[in-house]
Amino acid sequence: AGRKYTFLEFIIWTRRDIYNLLILSIIPTVLYHVAGFTFLALTWVPIALLGTAVAFIVGFKNNASYNRLWEARQIYGGIINNSRAFGVMVRDFLPAGQAEEVRPLFYRHFAWLTALRFQLREPRTWENVDQANNREYQRVYIIPERESTLAQELLPYLSEEEYNYVLTKKNRATQLMALQSKHINALGSVLNDFQLMQLQTAITQFYDLQGRVERIKNFPYPRNFSSVATILLYLFVVLVPFGLLKEFNAMGQGTFLEGYTVWFNVPFATLLNWVFLSLDRVGESSANPFEGGANDVPITNISRTIEIDMRDMLDEKDLPPPIVAIHNILM
Template sequence: MNTGSHYKLYHFLPWTRRKIYKMVVLSIVPTGLFYFLGWKWLAIPWVPVALLGTAAAFISGFKNTQTYNRSWEARQIYGAIINNSRSFGIMVKDFIRTDDHSQEKAVHQQIIYRHFAWLTALRFQLRETKIWEHIKTKSYNVEYLKYYKVPEWESNIQDELEAFLSEEELEYVLSTKNRATQIISVQSSELRKLNEEGKISDYNYTALENQLKDLYDQQGKCERIKNFPYPRQFSSINLYFTNALCILLPLGFIGELSKMIEKSGENIVWLTVPFSILLGWVFLVLEQIGESTENPFEGNANDIPITQISRNIEIDLREMLGEKELPPAIQPVNNIVM
């Protein structure tokens, strides 16, 4: 997530420079052929270009709206995880009681640390790269990684889970496919055991199990966004329409400017180049921005900051436990926080 007021031009232009290069070639070649070789047939009426531009604008607007909705839904889901985590922490602290105060604190810590393990496993799962994601396949995204780091790619899940799980639980969780799911399963088993021992009343046990159910619901919503890409048919048609428009734009400008040459007698056909570059860049960048918003967990600079959110939850719950040595909050690097 970018925390600045806006992207700076010295970041944005290099990120989109290949679109500019593309439009430079697409505009200079037909203009040169028209001007030097007299290929007058390259000049086409503006009407078909305008019609195609309308269709491209419509489908680009639709895609950007839908991809933004995916990103905003992901942020809402993690907002619910924040609230559920705080509620779970309070319930654990106040619902689970034993005669031995030190034992009670140890049980509270074990359960809440297990919740930290769930947050860790979930964010590692969400940062796994899918074949349809663009963060590691598009050169401009790979280049932009120099401005920030994705913590889940820099560390090892086993090392992070060791701080929160017992050796036996860690071995079991690492042997499973969906680790976040199994951590909540272990959590539920431990709550049942405490209920059978009389350390949680039946009513409070039900309330805690409902909290686990809510966490499962939020995890499932995250997995739905992660494992279901923006529909390929809409993504493809947007790409095709935009590229077709960029090819026809210089030809339409040549057609319009050639009419002005006949009226004024001045050769202004080379204005095709800057006009085509500017307008084509706008449409190509709209397509690229929509693409960069499709997958809000992939490790893109525009991602939902799930690492920061997880750390903030950890800080809140550690304070509930009365701990004083808290991990530092994650700060933006180059105005980007993950």
């Protein structure tokens, strides 16, 4: 949510990088100009080719990150759609005399949504949300799955017996959906075979959707691709301030700044490096769309929306409020 990050927000978010890049470009400039080590002025030709390779691989990584994020959102969109369809089927298939069976099926579905979002927000070693620049950003918003516990959140949705049963299980979302299956098949006397089949198909689809978000959660952007990108990027970043020395030194020829324009190397090498580094940071920050970061898929909000829509189908009156963005960040 929110329109765009401002230039300033970006600068602040990446300020640690900027400090490092400044130091990195000051060193060769000082050595060149003050210490007179002019032989440090690297030829630009291999750096330019390296730059092309870096641009390619960073672009490739960003593309993959974007696709991961977008697929994650698509899957959660699928959860919305199938939940609505599941809702009307449960409501309209059960004959009037069996209406008391509807509510447990609806609420167990909310429990499944809850278990799923807690599982997705668990930390992984390859996630970035606890890096310095991201952690600091978390002061302006809250991650609901870190403020509460699954046990607490499941309470209102399940009977006591099921509640205790589910908490003993390895993968709670999977076993909650298995309970839905058991319940539906136990309704064999009031539903006809077609209706049973359609509801079972819905469960198959929920398992499919659950498995697909778990895949995105558990299978990161491959470590070898990710590592080669980082290594090349850093090599490039180190070489740039050496490669631009001669260019900037030559820039001032014939002007009153002659001999001093080499100092332009500091802001411009930093700028160029910052551009490439920021592109990489952006991709990195979307590669894991369930880590609790500011650009996550808003799974808490979506889960709540489904709850509202489904309870609205039952004409319940005390609908919970939607989850709204805090400082333009929607969880």
